[in-house]
Amino acid sequence: MSKLKNITEITEEARQEAEREGRRDFLFRLAGLTIGGVFVNILGSGLLRGEAEGADDVTPTPASGRQGQVTNLPPKGYNWEDHLYAYLIDTTKCIGCGMCVRACKNENDVPDGFYRTWIEEYLIATNDHGDFDVQVFSPNGGLFGFQASQSPLAVSKGFFVPKMCNHCDNTPCTQVCPVGASYQTKDGVVLVDKEQCIGCGYCIQACPYGSRFLDPVSHTASKCTWCYHRITRGLRPACVAACPTGTRVFGDLKRTDDPVLVALSKTRVQVLQPNLLTKPRCYYVGLDLEVR
């Protein structure tokens, strides 16, 4: 009570003086903390640089003692600066056999009911007003192929659209990751670090293409990697290798004779949802108005 009494007794001038004094102290303390924080950050990152040997080696090699289950190391001398991968899907060639979905599942142990790549069947009929009636089917993501459709529409046109992660250059999914588990490699592939992922699901919501899912086994985000373990060995992604019609083409834009690069320069290509400015590196040929 006495304190309160004292305060009320202080004159207006004195109170202002005291406030100014307090603010000055506060500002000094703030400056001190800021400088301290910067110092700590520099120290911290300096320590990290010191620890990580071979930081200038361009070929990614596991740090010693942290290899764990790694059995067969990828070919040495792979330089990710020499590649920029891209993917082309010619929907006019797709027969909807679903071999790609099956190969993906076999190659990557994709859990049942989840798909890193899937096929959508579009059946479209023109109605009386010149509008379109559209039905889209994707039974089990196309894993078991497609059966004769029970659609009531008098189908005037139909086509299959294979979908997967677009490996965007301007990725919404990696930007929202709070723990740095999702990232983009220098050769243009978006990957998820299972060890770092906490399974919060922000990236799954951020992806406008629905390409990510929460793995029910590991409880981490999972998605298409363009079979990173295959493409860095010079193999094609499993889906591309399985495609019997040449719908799926995999390429490296840093090669001059690349099939995707040739297609990009010679034919009219589209990307999914270009309005979102995500800059996908997965290009489509023969998309229709209804495909998002």
Added chain:
Amino acid sequence: MEHTKHIWRVGILVIVAITGFVFFRVLLIPPSYGIRGSYRYDNVAEQMAIEPRHGEVRGCNECHDERVDELRAGPHENVACENCHAPLSTHVKDDEKEWDMSVNKTGEWCVRCHLFLPARPKSHPQIDPVEHLVKVGVKQVGRDWSDVVCFKCHEPHDPTPEDEDTVASGIDGNAK
């Protein structure tokens, strides 16, 4: 000088906080984090180290080059071996045959690509299985074509029938 005591206390607290921060930072952040960006750089090598399971045609070619050549000569030239057979990793271990290769020989598997669907490109060969079987004279009951022997007329590596007449003369699909 009796008023400097609290400054020393704050100083000690700040030093403790800084030490704690540095300690936990080093402890919590993985070693390779931040080398190339805000992610664990080791993960790139971990992703690369996963063992491929599909060998593609070059894997099959090592031992079965005559079968591959046969396939390449016919209309199934672009069909991957591992589509109807199984991934190479189920057959080969350390470049040696370890297990028998499985193969899917059901009519259901043929129909997966060759069933008539309105969404398929018109240039792709497609059939209505019931209609097709009636046309070539194969007796088949119902719409279950899992046991249909497409192989009676079509050799999958080179599926064009050798003689259209023998195909049309009639084969009992249920006889084995």
